[in-house]
Amino acid sequence: MILALALLLQAVPAEEPVDPYPVSNANAGTTPIRDPALWRAFHGREGVGRVVDGMVDRVQKDPRIADIFKGHDLVRLRRVLREHFCHVLGGGCDYTGRTMRDAHKDMGVQQADMGALIENLQASMRAEGVPFHAQNRFLAKLAPMRRDVVQR
Template sequence: DQSTQVDLAAYKAFGEKAGIKKIVDDMFVVILKDPRIKTFFAETDNEYIKQQLTDQFCDQLNGPCEYTGVDMKSSHVGLNIGRQHFNALVEALRISMDQNNVPFRMQNQLLVKLAPMHKDIIEE
């Protein structure tokens, strides 16, 4: 029954778990060069954050992963993240997905799942 099958097209287009990990790594290279947001990640455990993001993205793309990190509200409360910061991070993700040849349509499958999180992440 096709209706009960999970759509793994996007997960595969990202290169499965290893591809997602690389996309998150490359996204962080862009983030750490972006003067709008790099200071947020100056004193954080970025290896841990990257690991959590990899699991989270894999989970959202229906991959065989389970996100076990902190919920988005608790992990960002008090950081004073504004819309401009959120947009900058999404831009970094887009750049990384482009660099890793994820087709635009597949990029959007992840971005539609991230977009609603702004309610829990943006405080200003």
């Protein structure tokens, strides 16, 4: 049985432990957009998953910001981003990640880095076939998070 458990743990990519923090949807930093049409424009939970994976794959190849993600727990990042996007887009997910301020603490993100991240997100949404105006409704929710994301 211990062997079976060990095999199971190996099969599911593990996240690194983080210091405990209060889990709350308030950590998402904004309220969900309640519009089923927008959720459909992102092709639901599967579409959001592809958008997140596409963005994380892209940022790792983007020489402007790849270094920021080196050494980060990308397994956890993909999961909390999926939750975050799904929550904000009205997909009914709970966000279990940290606040924007805590999640970006000491990452040294500059304004231009956030610009680069947005461009990668836009590219990923285009690849998913999310219409431009639906992309902008989502980005309008994320943009004010700059105040917590950009910390220098």
